[in-house]
Amino acid sequence: MSRLIEDYGLIGNMVTSALVGRDGSIDWLCVPRFDSDACFAALLGTPENGRWRLYPTAPVRRTRRRYLPGTAVLETVFETDDGAVALIDFMPPNATEHRGELIRIVRGLSGRVEMGMEFALRFGYGRTVPWVRRRDYGLCAVAGPDACDLVTPVPLQGKDMMTVARFTVGKGESAPFTMAYYPSQSEPRFIEDRSIVLDRTVRWWRDWVGRSTLPEGGKEEWRDALIRSLITLKAMTYHPSGGIVAAPTTSLPEHIGGVRNWDYRFCWIRDATLTVYALVNSGHFEEADAFRLWLMRAAAGDPAQMQIMYGLGGERRLTESEITWLPGYENSRPVRIGNGAHEQLQLDVYGELIDALHAARQSHLGSFQAAWQFQCTLLTALEKLWRKPDAGIWEVRGAARHFTYSKMMAWVAFDRGIQAVEQYRLDGPVARWRAVRAEIRADIEEKAYDAKRNCFVQSYGSHSLDASLLLMAETGFLDPADPRFRGTVEAIEQDLMEDGFVLRYRPEDTDDGLAGEEGSFVLCSFWLVNAYVLLKRYDDASALFERLLGIANDLGLLAEQYDPKAKRQLGNFPQAFSHIGLITAAQNLLQAAGPAEQRASRDDAGAAPVANDRAAAAPSE
């Protein structure tokens, strides 16, 4: 299939999600969970790999689409010479780990439009053709552990290993379809009136959005983009356990035709904690608490065995393998499932986690006694680990090295531990932690600073830049007024910017163990917005933010990367990282003291911003 990545919209039920093309074809759906096998995999193959298409049979003159405001309900309007229809796609948020529904309603808006339907269900990532039986309500399809009903009053027919239909819809009429999936050994569930479920789903999303705390004022488009990103992050949470996926897709390429294709349908501690951070800053505490409990269960046991990522239920074995029968998006092979990164050492996750738990503590979330004991154990493990080379935030598959960002986040981990003792009178070996914190700082300042260029570098002894260094002030490691921060930002602008967007690093300068190139990394450009805010370069910050809003698709969705030459999105879609970046940058631009400034100044959440008090908080340094 050669639809652009940005031609897709996302619908979801906080257990799984689907990608709907602007032509009305659902080309990606994994059931029952985000990380289950896909039953529609045309996204990474051909229509024979499974899809569900609803379309006007006459030529479409114009297509427009939008989410119903404040919801994840997608409406696509097709205009033909015979009239116009709206296709409404959504997944009710009452799904479980075993069952869920995808609902499609075709509504006549004007004239009389003939519609076609093609339903090709292929379990097992596009390979397994189910056994399909006719029912008075539609059809029932079964293959191995999976079953699915298609419930509709529209007459269905079998053709070429698919189910097809032709029907017409006049103004004011509608044709509903429910795809209900469940384990094949159980009974199908009663299907409710679709318009009642639609109303309930719309209300559910609007109630959720209504609980957000949004910055006052600012441009309407910025606020709309922020709300869309919040909804998109919420759609990536896995309600049964509190886990959060990095993205709901696998193997959308970082370079068309290349090998940089990864499975993101798992819970990375880094991505999830940053998601929680963005949600908490927007008033959504429930997700944070659910994630904290998920984390305590996932990482329970020997801290030396803590992984950088887990399955949605906390599963540890995420063995990477290839789906050889799928040709890949625009022939970008291999299509991978599982992710070998789960076995890597990535030191930054300790800092991200302890920083997020610190932020949660400042927001007075839940019971923190268990979380505090857990953090103390992590710091004990990190005391032994922080000197080791690692795979870094970008999960390089080349040789391990001493990444500056990893060391800085180890500094953050001890720093937040010390703050917890100082500010909340928690019990911990603070003198020892202060000594480790000072040792890490000295190590970084000695080995990762290029005095000639006045900038920090990607790893000890290297001359390459890395966009993660944009966070040096936001994490509190450097004062925003430190000339070395300004120097680092300027060096990144010179070395890593292409056509106005930021690369995470230059693959030609960084042995990441992989062939080929990649696009600019969307999150990194948002980090530059935040760095500009901290440097008080507000015009540059707004201009870059606007440019970034311009690369989102018409629905406000962002993939992991963007190719500024080809002007198209790349990588898994939509990606939590990109939407986290958008939310945080919007808050930094719209609030007098946004999250970057609060984090940089280590201000207590909710309190008035104060000047950076690093010297006072870190007397031993």
Ligand SMILES: OC[C@H]1O[C@H](O[C@H]2O[C@H](CO)[C@@H](O)[C@H](O)[C@H]2O)[C@H](O)[C@@H](O)[C@@H]1O
């Ligand atoms: O580019 C190599 C690596 O790419 C993926 O990692 C990226 O996505 C992760 C999930 O969003 C994110 O946490 C990480 O920072 C990114 O570099 C992939 O998952 C890795 O297996 C791969 O080595």
